[in-house]
Amino acid sequence: MPPARPLTLVTGASAGIGAAFARDLAARGHDLILTARRADRLESLADELRTRHGSTVTVLPADLADPQAVKALCEAIAQRGLAVDWLINNAGYGVPGTFEANDWATHEAFIRVLMTAPAELAWRLLPGMRQRGYGRIINVASLAGHVPGSAGHTLYAASKAYLIKFSQSLALENRHVGVHVSALCPGFTWSEFHDVTGTRELMNKLPRFMWQTAEAVVREGYDAVERGEIVHVTGGVNRFIKALTKLLPDRLALWLSARESKRYRALEAN
Template identity: 90%
Template sequence: MPPARPVSLITGASAGIGAAFARDLAARGHDLILTARRADRLESLAEELRARHTSTVTVLPADLADPHAVSALCDALAARGLAVDWLINNAGYGVPGTFEANDWPTHEAFIRVLMTAPTELAWRLLPGMRQRGYGRIINVASLAGHVPGSAGHTLYAASKAYLIKFSQSLALENRHLGVHVCALCPGFTWSEFHDVTGTRELMNKLPGFMWQTAEAVVREGHDAVERGEVVHVTGGVNRFIKALVKLLPDRLALWLSGRESKRYRDLGEAV
């Protein structure tokens, strides 16, 4: 049985899907732990949620690109006596430009934030969930993890494919202990993501029906993990794209990905 007031840790909570998860879970009676790099945004969101709901909101700023950030974050949780029931691994971003256009520290930081940190958080917090017989882990992956990689965001699809496979194995290992794990796979979502990567102008060429709000993505993700769904692609359009790609020969799917890369990706120097 879930606790009367579950405690949820949300990474990348300062904007977009992370902030939408915070608002959704607070409305459902969760106490929250918010983490991201931008402390001012976290504090502003925390004040909003405390005013609107009865939630206790703890703000713990962290840069998950720091190799010691996750252990320090978990030490801070232990010092406050906070046991995490819901883990939302949402922190992420894109690195525009081809692989060689970026230096290694840029790629290393990306891998830490999108792959190493969510894996370590799950490893550190999962034992408590198993012991209590209840837990929810949502790894925010992407439709990109189901389709061929594209030029211009070289590591992005690879990192999301990792989260999908990681979630599947983790779910199989823990579902009999009351811990549900779900890889949430949105497509194009209205957020700051493309503004940060400098690709907003390119993304605006996409038709409106391909986009979802962060709130819609979160609602689907919450329902999916509660159902015990291990991988959930949000939105009918995205599910159609995933099904279509699976039916196409690999060479044709890769060719299509290459064509779309030229239209919607920054293939020039890193910004």
């Protein structure tokens, strides 16, 4: 049985899908631990959730690109006597440009945030969930993890495909002990993600029907993990794109990816 007030850790909680998860779960009666780099935004969100929902909110700023960040974060949680019931691995960003256009330090930080940190957080928090017989882990992946890679933003689709496969294995290993694991795969989502990567102008060329709000993505993600759905692609349009990609020959799918990616992938590094 879930606790009366589950405690949820949300990474990348300062904006976008992460902030939407925090608001949605607070409204459902969760207490929260919020982490991201921008402490001021976390504190503002924490005040909002305390006032609006009466949630207990702990703010622990961290830069997950730091190799020691996850260990320090989990130690800070343990020192406060807190036990995490829900883990939302949401932190992420994009790196514009082709692979060789960015230095290795940039790629290394990206891999730590989008791949290493989610795995380490799950590894450190999962034993407690298993011992208590209850837990939920949502790894925010992407439709990009299901379709062919594109020129530009080279590691993004690869990192999301990794999260999908990681979630599948983790779910199968833990479903018999009351721990549900789900890879949440949104497509284009209204947030500041594309402002940060400098691709907002390109994004604005895409038709509005291809977009979802962060709130809609979160509602689908919550329902999916609760019913034990291991991989969930949000929105009918995105599910159609995934299904179509699976039906097309690889060669044709890659050709389409190359053609379409010119509309929304920045090939020049900022």
